[in-house]
Amino acid sequence: GAGVSQSPSNKVTEKGKDVELRCDPISGHTALYWYRQRLGQGLEFLIYFQGNSAPDKSGLPSDRFSAERTGESVSTLTIQRTQQEDSAVYLCASSLVREQTQYFGPGTRLLVL
């Protein structure tokens, strides 16, 4: 079946603009995760969804970052008033409930000029 998909694959924006990043998880996966990968670094956890609720938002770097999920499907990560330090690859992953193996999407490469 289809894997995790993300859109857009690349996004270039100007400092101060808002951006929305989309994630379509694997069908039937109730758990969804967002991570950020800065150049040359490992992945940082941002937020976790179980269904459409977010029990853990501890990784969101600031109040400019928010995320939502509709049902057990699509999730959107929104970054308001983007800053240059927000430039990174944003990765989405999904998993079955109580399954520790996460399946990753190809990521969205965000560049803030």
Next chain:
Amino acid sequence: GDSVTQMEGPVTLSEEAFLTINCTYTATGYPSLFWYVQYPGEGLQLLLKATKADDKGSNKGFEATYRKETTSFHLEKGSVQVSDSAVYFCALSDELGTSGSRLTFGEGTQLTVNP
């Protein structure tokens, strides 16, 4: 908090050489341990995992053993190929409430295998 420390890269080897990429971790409780691989231009893929002490994960000729006494999960392969060139990430799972499992990653090790 939990953390993962990986051997610094980049690592450059000749084809058929032996590979070791070191990974150590700090965690409370008993995390599961993972190696993920990122091939050029592709997304992150699970390579192997181990869920408890002394378990050995293996896949595509790669192996790693969960060593609780040394808090390590070193990745090994006896004979690397050019196609193994990629970035390798060690990670541990951190049990969250309501069945979630956040992954904590190391910084990644770039491996280049020359013919």
